[in-house]
């Protein structure tokens with residue numbers, strides 16, 4: 001009987017995560033006979049998902065053929081939308097970009113024009129590297145708002161007028177009929193940063209502070225999204241002493257109303273330094289503008305208040321600050337409050353740092369989202385049986 005533990009999808013997983021590199025290792029790990037392993041492997045080799053390469057003679061004795069996941073047998077399309085600009089890329093199945101571009105894109109124009117632009121960009125990028133739509137196995141899209149990932153729809157997004165409940169997957173599938181995965185930008189950044197830089201961290205939190213404020217949580221290597229995809233939506237937590245500040249979401253006193261890139265740009269403008277956006281604020285910060293430095297540190301302290309609760313709840317080993325405000329002054333503010341207020345046991349082994357990968361983490365994480373889904377044990381088996389291409 002074929003169970004998940006002995007299926008072709010299971011063998012693929014062992015090869016993908018590096019646990020098994022040879023037929024002998026697959027036999028040993030699964031307890032399957034030599035002929036059954038060969039039979040399952042034929043399916044994977046036949047589809048081009050796995051390839052045999054060179055010979056592994058590292059153990060001495062007779063060299064054995066190595067098995068590896070073929071990251072070139074298909075490509076992934078990924079796009080990351082921010083409020084005023086977007087990035088898109090064609091990536092291989094290891095999440096390495098083969099072609100990418102960015103440009104301005106106003107998310108407030110609504111989903112139809114934004115997704116039409118992204119579709120055009122995808123076609124242009126595929127054309128640039130001479131790949132066809134037939135070679136695309138899936139599409140990933142990251143957005144700056146809360147997402148119901150089971151439906152692939154945005155849910156009541158404060159920064160995305162017109163997007164609530166819009167059928168994103170249906171729209172993108174009009175051009176390319178492949179699976180579409182949609183997730184929140186902080187989530188994909190967390191996934192990308194974790195996989196690239198801290199794959200062994202069992203409890204990992206990334207707080208993205210740009211136009212808005214959100215966090216991605218990776219527990220035991222997997223994203224934690226909560227029941228409704230609402231986990232990590234920190235920006236609209238109401239702070240009792242901030243009752244006056246009007247937030248983008250319509251409420252007053254949200255964290256994002258005083259400590260987001262958008263809020264800081266407004267406050268710096270009020271101080272006589274014209275600043276349009278969080279990215280613009282960052283430029284003033286990098287140039288050493290003293291008011292910007294002070295505001296960033298204060299904002300860090302504010303965000304630190306909320307992150308103190310996050311740290312006490314999750315006890316992460318790593319807290320990574322990403323986004324426009326991920327720099328010294330802001331992180332200093334976070335640390336000041338965090339280490340003062342959190343219980344010592346929650347911070348004893350906590351490392352607070354800025355993102356190493358930065359912006360590219362989002363595209364990488366979006367591609368991983370698609371690949372992890374399509375080549376999971378269950379999806380692999382389903383797709384092998386259905387003969388889905390590629």
Ligand SMILES: [Zn+2]
Pocket residue numbers: 158235236247248249250251254256257
């Ligand atoms: Zn709000």
